[in-house]
Amino acid sequence: METEFTPFASLAGGALIGAAAVALMAVVGRIMGATGILAGFVQPASSSDWTWRAAILAGMLTGPLAFFALTGGFPEISVPISTPLLALGGVIVGLGVTYGAGCTSGHGVCGMARLSPRSIVATLSFMVGTAITVYVMRHVLGLGV
Amino acid sequence: MSKSVVKLASLYAIGLVFGLGISMSGMANPAKVLNFFDVFGTWDPSLMFVMGGAVVVTFFGYKRVLRRPGPLLETRFNLPATHQIDARLIGGSLVFGIGWGIAGFCPGGALPxxxxxxxxxxxxxxxxxxxxxxxxxxxxxxxKSKTARA
Incomplete structure (x- = not known):
């Protein structure tokens, strides 16, 4: 399925993601990693550790509403694969980000911005993993094209 | 207003900015994310602009912020203490990539x-x-099994 090339919206969205990461570091001194925030939310170390994560997550969830207020529509979400595959992908992502200790936001944005060798290696690894998987899914198995 | 209310309100606002950024960027759309990786098919390079924008802003922002003695509402910066590059990091990240390539959602794209x-x-x-x-x-x-063997 074709999607429209959106350099300006994507750049602006990326800049906002970066601004949020910088603000989180400035205010509470933490890395903006979705994996870490979610993992500590579903398995909290203490109640104070839970509250700050809940506040960020609540903000994240209202992001699409803010988008609606600005544009009059919700962000487009098209899932090109079946629900069982989507769920399988979700479980695999959960396993991977826990062992890899981070995802696109933690390693890919915050870690890369800190020029952390660990995050650069992690980001290259998952980008390669994703590219190979997409190639196999679409051009070998013919799924989700 | 108490300090904890200010903190929670700021955290909420930060989450909101992140969620709005994700919504604008296209990272919440699996079709778009997967197309970035589909160079030999329906390629959509938009994701490069998301990563570029986010990394550049964070790079310069962190430079300024981390020069300060500490964050505004906590005692110290809580930066990752691990620097090890090992099989667990690479293997875990590869597995994440496989899941991302199947589903098209990453955690930061899906939560908002x-x-x-x-x-x-x-x-x-x-x-x-x-x-x-x-x-x-x-x-x-x-x-556990490691400590049992030791």
């Missing part, structure tokens, strides 16, 4: 998308949480 109430996002996030729990249980079990 939950706010749309779409069932596909709920399915993905529920499965993601299951995966996190399985991995944590596995890590606990391997750590």
């Amino acid at each position: 998308a939950l706010g749309t109430g779409r069932y596909e996002v709920i399915v993905f996030v529920a499965a993601l949480v299951v995966g996190i729990f399985i991995a944590k249980a596995l890590q606990k079990a391997t750590a």
Whole structure:
């Protein structure tokens, strides 16, 4: 399925993601990693550790509403694969980000911005993993094209 | 206003900016994310602009912020203490890539998308949480068997 090339919206969205990461570091001194925030939310170390994560997550969830207020529509979400595959992908992502200790936001944005060798290696690894998987899914198995 | 209210309100606002950024960028849209990786098919290079924008802003922002003695509402910066590059990091990240390539959602893209109430996002996030729990249980079990052997 074709999607429209959106350099300006994507750049602006990326800049906002970066601004949020910088603000989180400035205010509470933490890395903006979705994996870490979610993992500590579903398995909290203490109640104070839970509250700050809940506040960020609540903000994240209202992001699409803010988008609606600005544009009059919700962000487009098209899932090109079946629900069982989507769920399988979700479980695999959960396993991977826990062992890899981070995802696109933690390693890919915050870690890369800190020029952390660990995050650069992690980001290259998952980008390669994703590219190979997409190639196999679409051009070998013919799924989700 | 108490300090904790200010803190929670700022955290909420930060989450909101992140969620708005994800919504604008296209990272909440699996079709778009997967197309970035499909160079030999329906390629859409937009994701490069998302990563570029985010990394550049964070790079310069962190430079300024980390020069300060500490964050505004906490005592110190809480930066990752691990620097090890090992099989666990690379293997875990490769596995994440496989899952991302199948589903098209990454955690940071999916969490804000939950706010749309779409069932596909709920399915993905529920499965993601299951995966996190399985991995944590596995890590606990391997750590235990290691101490038992030692």
